[in-house]
Amino acid sequence: MAVTVETLEKLERKITLSLPLAAIQTEVDSRLKKVARTVKMDGFRPGKVPMNVVAQRYGYSVQYEVLNDKVGEAFAQAVNEAGLRVAGQPRISEKEGAAEGEAQFDAIFEVFPEVKIGDLAGAAVEKLTAEVNDEAIDKTVDILRKQRRTFAQRPAAEAAVDGDRVTVDFEGKIDGETFAGGKAEDFQFLVGEGQMLKEFEDAVRGMKAGESKTFPLAFPEDYHGKDVAGKTADFLVTVKKIESANLPEVNEAFVKSLGIADGTxxxxxxxxxxxxxxxxxxxxxxxxxxxxxxxxxxxxxLELPKASVQAEVGRLLEGARADLQQRGIKDAANAEIPxxxxxxxxxxxxxxxxxxxxxxxxxxxxxxxxxxxxxxxxxxxxxxxxxxxxxxxxxxxxxxxxxxxxxxxxxxxxxxxxxxxxxxxxxxxxxxxxxx
CATH class of the missing domain: 1.10.3120 (Trigger factor, domain 2)
Structure with missing residues (x-):
C-alpha cells in the first residue's frame, strides 16, 4: 500500500498511520500472559494469578507499551517505504474518525534537506602560511628561562621594576565601602607581566619596601567581576617586600635540566x-x-531542520553547564542559561x-x-x-x-x-x- 506524505511547511511532513485494533489486542493479550507467568501478588502463588486480576493491574501500562511499539514500527515502515530521511523525533497524536476496527495516528516530523552546493570556483579563500624564525625560538627560550627563575630580596633602598616579584597588602573601596575581592595581605605578583590591571602595576612600579600609596583604579566595563565592572575604586597599597628575578644562563646545565639528550x-x-x-x-x-x-x-x-538545530542547542547548553561545573560554579546543572x-x-x-x-x-x-x-x-x-x-x-x-x-x-x-x-x-x- 502506497504511503501518502503531506508536505506542511518547508521540511515538515505528515503521515497518517492506521493500525488494526485486533492486532493490538492480540499483542496486549500475549504480553499479559507473559506477565502472569512471573508476577507476584499477595494471596496468590507465583504464576497462579488469575488473568482478570493481572489485566486489571497491568492492562493499561501494557496497552500503552504495545501502542507505542506498534506506532513506532508503523512509522518506521512508512518512512522507509516513502524513502524519507527523518530528522529528529516525530510528534504523534491520535486521530479521530478512524474506520471501525482501526486506530489512526498523525505523525508530524521533519526530513533532512536537499543540499545544493554551488560552484566553488567563485569562492574566495585566504590561505595562511607561517614560518618559525630565530626570534620565535629566542622567545621560547626566554619563556623556559622565566619558568626556572629564582628570586632574591632587593635592598631596602631599591625600587620595584618590571620583572620583580612584589609582596603587598592592599585594600580597595568604592564609595567608601570595601568590596568582595578588594582586600588582601601578603599578596604576590610579578610587575610588568599583566597579572594585575595596568593602574595597579603603574602604582607599584617605582615604590620601595615599606612605602604606601593611595591611587584610583577604574575597572573596565568588561571586567570579570560584575559587581565592580565599570566602577572606579580608591586603593591603598603597601609594599612589604621586593624580590629581583635571576634568570638562569643558557648553558649546558640549563639545557640538561630540560632533558635535551645531547646537552647542547x-x-x-x-x-x-x-x-x-x-x-x-x-x-x-x-x-x-x-x-x-x-x-x-x-x-x-539548504533549509535547516529545526529538530537538528534544537538538538545541537541542547548539546551546547549541556557543554556550557559542564564547563561551569568544572570551574566549581555552585548548582551549575540548574544555572539559568538562555x-x-x-x-x-x-x-x-x-x-x-x-x-x-x-x-x-x-x-x-x-x-x-x-x-x-x-x-x-x-x-x-x-x-x-x-x-x-x-x-x-x-x-x-x-x-x-x-x-x-x-x-x-x-x-x-x-x-x-x-x-x-x-x-x-x-x-x-x-x-x-x-x-x-
Whole structure:
C-alpha cells in the first residue's frame, strides 16, 4: 500500500498511520500472559494469578507499551517505504474518525534537506602560511628561562621594576565601602607581566619596601567581576617586600635540566624549532580549515531542520553547564542559561555538518586507513614513546573516530582549496599564535 506524505511547511511532513485494533489486542493479550507467568501478588502463588486480576493491574501500562511499539514500527515502515530521511523525533497524536476496527495516528516530523552546493570556483579563500624564525625560538627560550627563575630580596633602598616579584597588602573601596575581592595581605605578583590591571602595576612600579600609596583604579566595563565592572575604586597599597628575578644562563646545565639528550644549546634550539613547527602546522591547518569551511557554506543552499538545530542547542547548553561545573560554579546543572545565545552557533554547526556530509558523499572524501595511520603517527611523534600513543588511539573506537573526523575535515579542506579562488597570505609567528 502506497504511503501518502503531506508536505506542511518547508521540511515538515505528515503521515497518517492506521493500525488494526485486533492486532493490538492480540499483542496486549500475549504480553499479559507473559506477565502472569512471573508476577507476584499477595494471596496468590507465583504464576497462579488469575488473568482478570493481572489485566486489571497491568492492562493499561501494557496497552500503552504495545501502542507505542506498534506506532513506532508503523512509522518506521512508512518512512522507509516513502524513502524519507527523518530528522529528529516525530510528534504523534491520535486521530479521530478512524474506520471501525482501526486506530489512526498523525505523525508530524521533519526530513533532512536537499543540499545544493554551488560552484566553488567563485569562492574566495585566504590561505595562511607561517614560518618559525630565530626570534620565535629566542622567545621560547626566554619563556623556559622565566619558568626556572629564582628570586632574591632587593635592598631596602631599591625600587620595584618590571620583572620583580612584589609582596603587598592592599585594600580597595568604592564609595567608601570595601568590596568582595578588594582586600588582601601578603599578596604576590610579578610587575610588568599583566597579572594585575595596568593602574595597579603603574602604582607599584617605582615604590620601595615599606612605602604606601593611595591611587584610583577604574575597572573596565568588561571586567570579570560584575559587581565592580565599570566602577572606579580608591586603593591603598603597601609594599612589604621586593624580590629581583635571576634568570638562569643558557648553558649546558640549563639545557640538561630540560632533558635535551645531547646537552647542547644547538640541540635545545633544534628541539624547540621542531616543536614550534609542529604547532605552527596545526594552527595554520586549523585557520585554513575554517576559511575553507566558510567558503563551502557560502556556496551552499539548504533549509535547516529545526529538530537538528534544537538538538545541537541542547548539546551546547549541556557543554556550557559542564564547563561551569568544572570551574566549581555552585548548582551549575540548574544555572539559568538562555538557549537563544547558542542558536547562531547551533545553526552553523548543523548547516556545516549537512554540507560537509553532502560534499563527502558526492566526491568520495572519506578518510582512508592509510590517512588515519599517518595522522595518528604525526600526533604520536612528539611523545617519548610514540608506539604506545599509536596503540592508545587504535585501541579505542571512539578515539579513532575523533581522528577520522579530523582527517575527513582535512580532506574536505584540501578539496575546497583545490577548487576555490585562493590567495596566499604570510603571517608572523606572533600573529598566528595570537600574541600580536
Amino acid at each position: 644549546v644547538d640541540g635545545l634550539r633544534g628541539d624547540i624549532k621542531k616543536n614550534l613547527e609542529r604547532e605552527v602546522k596545526f594552527r595554520v591547518q586549523a585557520r585554513n580549515k575554517q576559511a575553507a569551511m566558510d567558503a563551502l557554506v557560502s556556496v551552499a543552499e 538557549e537563544d545565545i547558542f542558536l547562531p552557533q547551533a545553526e552553523r554547526r548543523v548547516r556545516l555538518g549537512l554540507v560537509v556530509a553532502e560534499l563527502v558523499k558526492t566526491n568520495k572524501l572519506e578518510a582512508t586507513p592509510e590517512q588515519l595511520k599517518a595522522h595518528v603517527d604525526e600526533l604520536a611523534a612528539s611523545y617519548e614513546k610514540p608506539e604506545d600513543v599509536v596503540r592508545w588511539y587504535f585501541g579505542d573506537r571512539q578515539r579513532l573516530a575523533e581522528v577520522e573526523a579530523v582527517v575527513l575535515e582535512n580532506n574536505v579542506t584540501e578539496f575546497v582549496l583545490g577548487k576555490a579562488k585562493v590567495s596566499d597570505k604570510a603571517v608572523s609567528f606572533d600573529e598566528l599564535m595570537g600574541q600580536a
